[in-house]
Amino acid sequence: MNAKRIVVTGGAGFIGSAVVRMLAEETHASVLVVDKLTYAANPAAWRSAERSNRYGFLKADIGDLGAMRDMLAHFKPDAILNLAAESHVDRSIDGPDDFIQTNVVGTYQLLQAALDYWRRLQGGANDDFRFVHVSTDEVFGSLGPEGRFNETTAYDPSSPYSASKAASDHLVHAWHRTYGLPALVTNCSNNYGPWQFPEKLIPLTIINGLEGAKLPVYGQGLNVRDWLHVEDHARGLLKALALGRPGECYCFGGSAERRNIDVVESICKLLDEFTPKNYAHRELISFVPDRPGHDLRYAIDSAKATKYLQWRAQESIESGLRKTVAWYLDNREWWQPIRNEVYRGQRLGQLAAV
Ligand code: NAD
Numbered sequence: 001m002n003a004k005r006i007v008v009t010g011g012a013g014f015i016g017s018a019v020v021r022m023l024a025e026e027t028h029a030s031v032l033v034v035d036k037l038t039y040a041a042n043p044a045a046w047r048s049a050e051r052s053n054r055y056g057f058l059k060a061d062i063g064d065l066g067a068m069r070d071m072l073a074h075f076k077p078d079a080i081l082n083l084a085a086e087s088h089v090d091r092s093i094d095g096p097d098d099f100i101q102t103n104v105v106g107t108y109q110l111l112q113a114a115l116d117y118w119r120r121l122q123g124g125a126n127d128d129f130r131f132v133h134v135s136t137d138e139v140f141g142s143l144g145p146e147g148r149f150n151e152t153t154a155y156d157p158s159s160p161y162s163a164s165k166a167a168s169d170h171l172v173h174a175w176h177r178t179y180g181l182p183a184l185v186t187n188c189s190n191n192y193g194p195w196q197f198p199e200k201l202i203p204l205t206i207i208n209g210l211e212g213a214k215l216p217v218y219g220q221g222l223n224v225r226d227w228l229h230v231e232d233h234a235r236g237l238l239k240a241l242a243l244g245r246p247g248e249c250y251c252f253g254g255s256a257e258r259r260n261i262d263v264v265e266s267i268c269k270l271l272d273e274f275t276p277k278n279y280a281h282r283e284l285i286s287f288v289p290d291r292p293g294h295d296l297r298y299a300i301d302s303a304k305a306t307k308y309l310q311w312r313a314q315e316s317i318e319s320g321l322r323k324t325v326a327w328y329l330d331n332r333e334w335w336q337p338i339r340n341e342v343y344r345g346q347r348l349g350q351l352a353a354v
């Protein structure tokens with residue numbers, strides 16, 4: 001990897017912290033985590049990397065242009081990996097404002113700061129600089145029963161979250177095409193794994209199951225997602241940093257399409273095995289009203305990433321889910337305070353709340 005000094009925005013989040021751990025364990029890069037530390041941040045998730053003297057942390061908002069300019073001038077990175085975002089669809093339905101501010105305006109300000117910084121770089125440093133923007137397959141909207149998204153799929157976002165991510169992707173491409181900033185975009189499917197904030201389907205189901213609480217499933221649970229283990233995604237992002245071409249986008253998928261109800265039932269079986277009770281965990285499943293604008297199916301064709309980035313997902317959903325359930329069982333001291341003090345598992349994203 002050419003990049004020796006890397007800024008990871010959102011590096012205290014679920015995916016960002018996986019990237020930071022991977023950079024610590026598998027590279028010699030110096031890393032600066034830039035994160036506003038919202039409710040979703042997990043500083044504990046990168047503390048293992050922090051022990052190294054190659055790590056620094058700046059609490060800052062990517063939407064603060066002055067702070068971003070100062071940060072770049074002082075740290076002098078070879079690359080920026082932008083993972084800072086508001087990321088939960090249900091919260092975007094209840095309150096789109098933070099999503100517009102961070103995902104759209106924040107990305108814009110970060111691009112402006114990056115452009116100023118990049119223009120001052122000389123010679124090789126200017127050519128080698130990379131801005132990698134991390135996005136989602138949700139920008140493509142919903143698939144029917146057939147077909148998969150790829151890099152040529154037209155954008156058609158359904159939720160305030162996916163619309164804000166789509167806007168940010170367009171800004172990144174525009175800053176490349178108009179100003180020449182060496183930027184690229186990655187779009188990936190739903191991630192799962194350790195340190196995921198317990199509002200998303202998989203950790204919420206595991207934790208509710210461990211507490212004997214109901215396991216909410218939206219609608220009939222027939223929505224399909226293409227599950228990608230977070231470490232496979234982090235590996236893909238480092239490949240995009242090393243081999244990705246400016247102006248391009250790359251799609252990462254887990255080749256693991258599952259209906260939500262199947263994911264929940266698989267977790268129930270694992271909970272029956274790991275923490276047997278006098279009832280089957282599947283008895284806790286409770287079908288609840290569907291999410292407004294809920295996309296039916298996402299699936300990704302990762303052929304371009306395989307061809308040009310030499311990447312493919314390595315973890316199967318079966319082994320990944322088993323490891324993830326085991327991780328939440330072993331790390332109660334991390335999620336229990338979040339559960340008690342930050343988010344108790346209540347339903348979010350119903351239109352009545354707007
Ligand atoms: P996350 O919510 O776990 O973490 C986001 C991090 O960004 C948090 O640490 C938060 O404090 C930080 N942040 C938020 N606003 C900020 C701001 N204005 N300035 C600086 N930091 C800010 O999200 P995640 O799941 O790790 O997702 C990371 C990226 O990957 C996002 O761009 C998301 O859209 C994308 N993505 C996520 C998934 C998924 O399944 N989780 C799938 C596809 C794409």
